Each structure stands twice: as structure tokens, then as C-alpha cells.
Amino acid sequence: MNRISVMKPWLGTAESEALAEVVASGWVAQGPRTAAFEEAFAQHQHVRHAVAASSCTTALQLALIVAGVKSGDDVVVPSFSFIATANAPTYLGARPVFADVESATGNVTADAVERVLTNKTTAIIAVDQGGMPLDLEPLRRMCDERGIALVEDAACAAGSTYMGAPVGGGADVSAWSFHPRKLLTTGEGGMLTTNNPDWASRARRLREHAMDVSAAERHGSTLAPQEHYGEVGYNFRMTDLQAAVGLVQLAKLDEMVQRRRELASRYRAAFHDVSGLRCAQDPEYGTSNFQSFWIEVLPEFRMDREHLLEKLAADEISARRGIMAAHQQQAYAGHSGISAPLPVTERLTANTLILPLYHELAEHEQDRVISSVLNAGGE
Numbered sequence: 443m444n445r446i447s448v449m450k451p452w453l454g455t456a457e458s459e460a461l462a463e464v465v466a467s468g469w470v471a472q473g474p475r476t477a478a479f480e481e482a483f484a485q486h487q488h489v490r491h492a493v494a495a496s497s498c499t500t501a502l503q504l505a506l507i508v509a510g511v512k513s514g515d516d517v518v519v520p521s522f523s524f525i526a527t528a529n530a531p532t533y534l535g536a537r538p539v540f541a542d543v544e545s546a547t548g549n550v551t552a553d554a555v556e557r558v559l560t561n562k563t564t565a566i567i568a569v570d571q572g573g574m575p576l577d578l579e580p581l582r583r584m585c586d587e588r589g590i591a592l593v594e595d596a597a598c599a600a601g602s603t604y605m606g607a608p609v610g611g612g613a614d615v616s617a618w619s620f621h622p623r624k625l626l627t628t629g630e631g632g633m634l635t636t637n638n639p640d641w642a643s644r645a646r647r648l649r650e651h652a653m654d655v656s657a658a659e660r661h662g663s664t665l666a667p668q669e670h671y672g673e674v675g676y677n678f679r680m681t682d683l684q685a686a687v688g689l690v691q692l693a694k695l696d697e698m699v700q701r702r703r704e705l706a707s708r709y710r711a712a713f714h715d716v717s718g719l720r721c722a723q724d725p726e727y728g729t730s731n732f733q734s735f736w737i738e739v740l741p742e743f744r745m746d747r748e749h750l751l752e753k754l755a756a757d758e759i760s761a762r763r764g765i766m767a768a769h770q771q772q773a774y775a776g777h778s779g780i781s782a783p784l785p786v787t788e789r790l791t792a793n794t795l796i797l798p799l800y801h802e803l804a805e806h807e808q809d810r811v812i813s814s815v816l817n818a819g820g821e
């Protein structure tokens with residue numbers, strides 16, 4: 443019996459050919475393909491500016507800097523997220539303050555954020571967890587009223603929609619991941635998007651050592667203009683090797699989302715009548731790309747989450763514990779940013795698991811996963 447993995451990127455010969463072209467061109471660092479990828483991504487996401495970065499983590503860091511977050515500030519984040527969400531403000535000397543999430547989507551709500559605001563809060567990072575779109579409008583109103591920056595960690599959410607439009611465009615600035623665990627991959631890679639032209643150009647400079655003339659511009663001219671460094675920047679660049687793969691992947695994104703949604707519906711239909719299992723589902727205001735298909739194992743189910751994971755593993759199926767809680771990790775142990783209890787976060791972290799879901803998952807393989815879950819605790 444072959445092992446079914448939890449996730450597999452959808453890569454093919456088109457990606458290999460695109461890479462070979464970049465190699466043949468002699469220009470492998472950030473250059474024309476990165477610019478083309480940025481333009482195509484901005485268009486796909488209905489947002490004015492896209493700035494490529496080395497990862498979502500570095501894009502989040504840039505997002506907070508351009509949004510004006512400084513050392514000593516408080517930034518509200520969900521604990522229920524990959525730890526990079528909490529790390530981004532920490533890198534800047536700001537304090538991540540954890541807000542709880544709602545059970546239906548695993549995302550922060552305006553109410554939960556409001557409860558943990560302090561007079562030092564300058565930004566919030568809201569996450570589209572596992573690709574599940576967050577309810578942006580109430581957060582948008584709250585941030586506007588209080589003059590707080592709204593940053594969206596859309597790492598998982600390329601291809602998800604909110605109120606009929608791609609997610610991400612309604613925040614002040616958003617960050618995306620192209621790690622192979624997400625739908626669209628460039629190996630490693632990330633993107634920052636914003637409708638603010640000043641923030642976009644500052645992010646563009648900061649990711650490249652804060653040089654005022656880009657390396658691509660300098661190499662494009664015989665007598666290179668003198669460059670200046672107005673502030674301390676970073677090397678958060680994407681390479682043209684990655685961007686070339688990204689362009690091919692972006693063209694396949696809509697197809698990937700469609701397939702994920704079909705497979706997610708099959709899971710939902712199969713578990714519909716099982717008492718004690720709750721499946722991820724679209725909220726009424728949007729659609730998920732189902733980057734992660736999670737189920738919550740409730741006390742009524744025949745076994746707990748850990749035993750179900752063991753049962754799946756015994757059937758050669760690789761599932762994963764659900765989203766982590768950053769406040770339970772050593773890195774944030776005893777952290778003063780926990781100002782409210784996080785009961786939903788703790789419940790979901792303990793009881794959810796992620797089932798295999800990826801573009802090339804065959805239906806007979808998915809049926810094997812379904813049978814394994816349905817037979818759990820059978821005899």
C-alpha cells in the first residue's frame with residue numbers, strides 16, 4: 443500500500459522549462475521575471491502593487507515596517523497560527539498580543555481583537571487560516587476608527603475570496619507565502635501586496651538593502667547611476683529562478699483551487715452524518731481555497747484526535763495535527779502578550795487534524811482516507 447502524503451505541490455514540465463530558460467538567459471537573481479511575477483500576481487489579486495520577497499515571513503516583516511510599527515508597539519495577532527505570524531512583530535521589537543479566534547473559521551474577529559487592544563497597539567495581523575477567508579469588514583471598520591494598521595497574513599490564501607473578490611486587497615497591506623505547503627509554490631518565496639504606492643516603493647527598497655537604485659536597473663545600464671542608502675534595509679529578495687516557477691504556478695492557480703474545492707466537498711459529503719466530526723466549510727461571506735482541509739474531533743467521536751492520527755498512520759495515511767498555538771510554545775512561554783484567555787485557540791489546537799488534500803490526490807486515494815476515518819474505532 444503506497445503512503446498518502448498530506449500535501450504535494452503540483453509541479454510539471456512547464457516549471458522545468460521555465461527554469462531552464464532563466465538559466466539560459468544568464469540572469470538568475472531578482473530581475474525581469476520577478477517584475478513580471480509581481481505584475482501578474484497584483485492583477486490576479488486585484489490589488490495595485492505587489493512586491494516579491496524571499497518568504498511570507500520576510501514579507502510580513504516588511505509589511506509591519508511600512509505600516510509604521512516600531513519597537514515597543516503592541517501588535518495583535520492570533521496565537522492560532524503558524525509561529526511566523528507572532529515572530530514578525532517580535533523581530534521589530536514590538537510585542538505580539540494574542541487574540542482568540544472563532545471556532546467556525548479559526549480566524550480572529552473584531553470583538554476578540556477589541557478585547558486585547560492597548561494604547562500601544564499600532565497594528566493587527568489577521569490571518570486567513572488554512573485559506574479560510576477572514577471576515578474583513580468589521581476589522582476594517584475597527585482599525586479605521588482607531589487609526590490602527592490592518593495587516594493580512596494571507597500566507598495560505600491565494601485563490602480564496604471575500605465578498606466575491608480575491609482576499610487581501612481590503613487590508614492596508616497583505617503578505618503571501620509560496621512555500622510548497624501552500625497552493626502556489628516557488629520553493630521558498632513570498633509577496634507583499636498593497637494599494638498604497640508609497641508603502642510599495644518603500645518595501646521595494648527595503649527588501650534590497652534600501653538601495654535607491656535596484657540591482658536590475660544598475661545592471662541594465664553601462665554607466666550605472668550612483669546608489670544611495672536612506673535607511674537600513676535587508677536582503678529579502680526573490681530570485682528570477684523562483685519567479686519563473688511562480689509565473690507558471692500562478693497560471694495554474696484557478697485550476698488548483700477548483701480541484702481542492704471538489705475534493706473538499708467529497709470529504710464533507712462523506713463525513714456529513716458522522717457524529718463527532720466537524721469539517722472546515724466556507725463562511726457565508728466567502729470561499730476557501732482549502733489550502734488545509736481540517737476536521738475537529740469532538741468528544742462524541744469514537745476516538746480522540748491522537749488516536750485518529752494513529753489509526754490513519756497505521757493505514758499509511760499521513761495526516762497532521764491542526765494549527766499550532768504560538769502562546770503554548772517555549773518561544774512565547776511566560777510572554778506578557780497574553781492578556782486574555784484563549785479557550786477556542788486551545789480547543790482547536792488540541793482537537794483538529796488536517797487530512798490529505800492536494801491537486802493530484804486521486805479519488806481512490808481520497809476514498810482510502812475516508813474509509814480509514816469512517817472505520818476508526820469500528821471493531
Ligand SMILES: *Cc1c(COP(=O)(O)O)cnc(C)c1O
Nearest residue numbers: 497498499524526597619620621
Ligand atoms: C506558511 C505560513 C507563514 C510562513 O510562510 P513562509 O513563506 O514559510 O515564511 C506565515 N503565516 C502563515 C499563516 C502561514 O501559514
